[in-house]
Amino acid sequence: MDHKKFRSLVKDLYKTVAELENMFSGRHFTPDGHMVGSLGECLVADAYGLELLTASNKGFDAMSPLGVKVEIKATQSTRVAFRSCPEHAIVIKILPDGTFEEFYNGKGSRVWEQFSGKPIPSNGQYQIALSKLAKLNEQVEESEKLEKFA
Incomplete structure (x- = not known):
């Protein structure tokens, strides 16, 4: 992959969004839904040297070079949702310039424990705030984190 x-394409996409929003004041052209999820998966796979796997696997999107299954969550907001306990999770916020900020990079069980004892939501997805994930990330030892290559 280049x-x-x-x-450059991701940055151009977000530049186009900004130009459209400036052109049509009051209208939002924010990428959302599947596009944000797919962009996040590709951004993380590229940055961490992960192999993206077939879409829609339960609890994982990619594989690390050491064989760790990785669930990738991306947002442009303040929350993400989990349906199951992943082996490893990387959670990012995609920024307006097409780059991203990492909020969590560690064992999925640490995140999944936050839902313990809570009833299953009607849509089957437990929501968690990026601020909470950032605090959990402080507990992650460097040896547990997947290394960012790019």
Whole structure:
């Protein structure tokens, strides 16, 4: 894959969004839904050297070079949702310039414990705030984190 071209395309996408919002004051063109999820998966796979797997696996999107299954969650907001306990999770917020900020990179069980004792939501997805994930990330030892390559 051409990493430089990929990053340029993502930045161009967000630049186009900003230009459309400036052109049509009061209208929002924010990418959402599947696009944000797919962009996040690709951004993380590229940055951490992960192999993206077939879409829609329960609890994982990619595999690390060491065989760790990784669930990738991306948002442009303040929350993400989990349906199951992943082996490892990386949670990011996609920024307006097409880059991202990492909020969590560690064992999925640490995140999943936050839902213990809570009733299953009607949509089957437990929501968690990025601020909570950032606090949990402080508990993650460097040896547990997947290393960012790019």
